[in-house]
Amino acid sequence: MAEVKLLGTWPSPFYYRVVWVLKLKGIAYEFIEEDLNNKGPLLLQHNPVHKKIPVLIHSGKSICESMIILEYIQEIWPQNSLLPTDPYDRAIARFWIKFAEDKLPAIWMVFRTSGEEQKKAIRDSLKMLETTEEHALGDKTFFGGDKIDLVDIAFGQLSQWLQMVEDVTNVKLLDPSKFPRLQRWINNFKQVPIIKENLPDYQEMFAYFKALREMLLSSK
């Protein structure tokens, strides 16, 4: 059996995307923790272009960029499929995956900044949440319909990391009264057994990111 290794870092939401999909499809893998302050030779060898995690190593071949890794996993291990079969529905799913990739960083800008820069990031985040609630999710239980799919995985950061950003920065982004559908999605997503069993401990995560934000702001 070919071996699968995953280079990642706790508590990166991009690393968790790959964990969720590997577990949803029942794929055994070895986790290799990377210290991002001291990048190891394995990371530099397997992702020379970006030097970032996550990296999937399958039979010695490396694949980088979380959503590209997920499409690869979906193609090699099609069981418990996480993409629609119809090409048009797949195009819609890929549209929202790209939207998540392009717009979710606004939340991390709220985390990394203060003052005017943060105000802009807050506006961008709210706009992203509005579009996601209205157009991507609508009245569905999950982005994938009745079950989660790669779009839910792509938006997975909203499940716990968003709350962490709000708590660390004292900025409310997702007001449940303004985003009732997204709030319901967060609750449902976190109840999916594989997701529930594979989320970082909240207190540990909060402490980690709080310290990180203090360091980022003090070095400006």
Place this chain on the structure above:
Amino acid sequence: MGEEVKLHGMWASPFSRRVELALKLKAIPYQYIEEDLSNKTPSLLRYNPVHKKVPVLVHNDKPVTESMVIIEYMDETWENNPFLPRDPYERAMARFYAKFIDDKLLPTLAKLGQTAGKEKEETIEEIHEQLKVLEDELKGKQFFGGQRIGYLDIVAMILVWLHLTGSITGQKVLSTEKFPLIYEWIERVMKMEVVNECLIPEEKRQDWIQLAQRAPKSASN
């Protein structure tokens, strides 16, 4: 057959031109609608309410948006002349380098027009590092797609635009000494009629440069 394909595009958008090239490579008949981005058609706004951008491919009245999503959709719907390789690892590589071009190279190129002096030199350095990644990808290959033009070649057409506009602006970011394989690739693809049909016409290249310098990514994906 009852297949109706329309493309809402804009002549100066490399993203729009990508989809045109893809349509021509698969010999899919289509109706082209040129959008005036300062006065978008109601159809465009209806088909792409989230971004209101070109290109939009409309297949039997169903819209697909985002150039790379459109190209994957086309590959899954019209199976002739496939763009993506069959092997999942090769597919992942094609997607990886296409993302690299769109997320790294294009924004750096867009920045170039807005910098001067030392900052400009640093930007050119950055572009050279990024171009080296693509140069390395061409080693031992005729095209990015191997023996035939494929998914990554379609995205890499920006290199042809860079070469053509470089001759006008005098801004030689691409040099034959530093990037011989990219140059050979450019010469190879420019011999293809479909590629030439999708380049900015010569008489519009000056306009394009000015447009690109003013509003690099405002209206297309």
